[in-house]
Amino acid sequence: MNSPIKTLLACLALLALAGCAQNPVSGQQDFVMMSEAQEISFGRNADAEVRKQYGVYKSAALQEYVNSVGQQIAKKSHRPNLQYHFTVLDTPEVNAFALPGGYVYITRGILAYLNSEAELAAVLGHEIGHVTARHGVRQASAELAANIGLSITSILVPEINSAAGQNLSNILGGALFAGYGRDHELEADRLGAEYLARTGYDPHAMIEVIDVLKHQELLDAEIARQEGREPRHYHGLFATHPDNDTRLQQAVGESSQLAVANPTEGYAQFLRQIDGLTFNESSEQGVVRNNKFMHVELGIALSFPQDWRVQNLPDKLLAVSQQGDAVIQLKMDKQSSGTPAGYARRLAGFGSNSRIETLDINGLPAALVTTPAAMAGVIYLNQSAYIIQCGVKSRAAFTAHRNDMLDTIHSFHALSETERRQARPLAIRLITARAGDTYANLAQHSPLGKTAENQLRLINGNYPQGEPVPGQYVKIVE
Numbered sequence: 164m165n166s167p168i169k170t171l172l173a174c175l176a177l178l179a180l181a182g183c184a185q186n187p188v189s190g191q192q193d194f195v196m197m198s199e200a201q202e203i204s205f206g207r208n209a210d211a212e213v214r215k216q217y218g219v220y221k222s223a224a225l226q227e228y229v230n231s232v233g234q235q236i237a238k239k240s241h242r243p244n245l246q247y248h249f250t251v252l253d254t255p256e257v258n259a260f261a262l263p264g265g266y267v268y269i270t271r272g273i274l275a276y277l278n279s280e281a282e283l284a285a286v287l288g289h290e291i292g293h294v295t296a297r298h299g300v301r302q303a304s305a306e307l308a309a310n311i312g313l314s315i316t317s318i319l320v321p322e323i324n325s326a327a328g329q330n331l332s333n334i335l336g337g338a339l340f341a342g343y344g345r346d347h348e349l350e351a352d353r354l355g356a357e358y359l360a361r362t363g364y365d366p367h368a369m370i371e372v373i374d375v376l377k378h379q380e381l382l383d384a385e386i387a388r389q390e391g392r393e394p395r396h397y398h399g400l401f402a403t404h405p406d407n408d409t410r411l412q413q414a415v416g417e418s419s420q421l422a423v424a425n426p427t428e429g430y431a432q433f434l435r436q437i438d439g440l441t442f443n444e445s446s447e448q449g450v451v452r453n454n455k456f457m458h459v460e461l462g463i464a465l466s467f468p469q470d471w472r473v474q475n476l477p478d479k480l481l482a483v484s485q486q487g488d489a490v491i492q493l494k495m496d497k498q499s500s501g502t503p504a505g506y507a508r509r510l511a512g513f514g515s516n517s518r519i520e521t522l523d524i525n526g527l528p529a530a531l532v533t534t535p536a537a538m539a540g541v542i543y544l545n546q547s548a549y550i551i552q553c554g555v556k557s558r559a560a561f562t563a564h565r566n567d568m569l570d571t572i573h574s575f576h577a578l579s580e581t582e583r584r585q586a587r588p589l590a591i592r593l594i595t596a597r598a599g600d601t602y603a604n605l606a607q608h609s610p611l612g613k614t615a616e617n618q619l620r621l622i623n624g625n626y627p628q629g630e631p632v633p634g635q636y637v638k639i640v641e
């Protein structure tokens with residue numbers, strides 16, 4: 164906001180609504196619209212959304228461990244009396260974030276890359292820093308102020324409140340997950356380092372984690388290019404500063420003066436907890452291997468054209484041609500009724516310029532709808548209808564991709580026993596390195612394929628060079 168009058172109006176509105184609140188970290192007055200009770204209630208509501216969207220990782224032991232580490236740090240924070248909640252989310256995304264009110268999340272995706280309890284504590288400490296400094300609340304309030312400033316003269320207080328509720332959920336979708344900007348991130352790192360030192364961990368774990376995640380991002384971008392998928396970006400967390408950031412080094416250096424003589428590293432404690440952790444996609448999401456999609460629970464498989472980019476999203480599976488001029492999407496309808504041809508006819512609509520054929524696709528009842536510039540396959544399996552929709556940007560694209568689309572539709576089949584084994588989700592397994600073990604050897608029969616050696620180095624904190632140390636734990640992926 165640049166107009167001083169607008170700013171003044173916004174500030175007046177804020178004062179009228181909630182007044183100022185003392186910041187728990189700085190002790191200074193912040194313009195915030197939420198009382199602590201409102202902050203907690205906001206966090207609780209948003210928590211339900213987060214759990215629904217990502218799913219909670221199903222391991223009571225791991226949840227309990229992460230919670231116990233988090234609670235210890237929270238007790239040493241600037242808001243020790245707030246009730247904190249630490250949750251491991253079931254997603255391969257490499258991320259961690261916090262909501263106002265003490266709700267902290269860490270993904271199973273990031274846990275695979277950590278190698279000690281101190282590193283876990285560093286991630287949680289950083290997120291606790293966002294909570295104690297009320298970054299989420301301050302950010303939400305700043306955005307609300309901007310919105311209210313525009314229409315202050317015309318709205319009544321109750322309406323402001325309901326508008327505020329809506330804005331908060333928009334902000335939840337955007338800014339809170341996207342990170343808080345460089346200054347807030349640095350403040351969270353500084354606070355995190357301080358809490359680590361107070362809890363008995365080495366604050367340098369903060370820098371170690373940033374290092375690991377920077378490498379993860381680089382390597383994943385490379386692998387994603389090879390696999391033709393989107394890289395697994397971590398938004399927010401540590402994304403805004405390099406590990407050699409001088410202000411960060413300074414912040415960690417200051418905290419080191421608070422550190423105890425023999426800080427807890429907790430290598431073995433942490434690694435034993437993540438033995439068996441799901442790696443990459445889980446079985447609920449299905450897996451994509453060499454452009455073949457396999458889903459164990461649904462018992463289906465289909466192959467997309469080799470040079471297309473397959474995206475396995477939480478709510479849909481789609482493949483896009485290299486030129487971006489054609490797309491194939493798989494949908495499922497649990498209500499299959501009548502014949503596949505009847506279903507296809509309903510899909511195409513009456514009076515349309517479409518041709519419907521009844522087919523047998525790999526022993527399954529099916530139908531194919533074609534129009535001059537589109538096609539779709541309908542296949543029935545286990546009471547469900549699977550719809551493979553093919554769309555193009557132009558008639559020329561339809562001609563170019565017609566055979567690829569037909570091949571994809573005809574590749575649909577019930578999962579075989581061999582595929583069932585291939586489609587089982589990967590997991591981290593802990594082994595003890597023996598003399599002579601190298602990442603190249605360990606990578607030889609790895610399901611991670613060509614990039615296995617580098618991926619193993621990375622998850623073990625030995626990227627870009629380094630070999631297993633005999634007698635120590637090494638994570639492999641099986």
Ligand SMILES: [Zn+2]
Nearest residue numbers: 348351399400
């Ligand atoms: Zn952050």
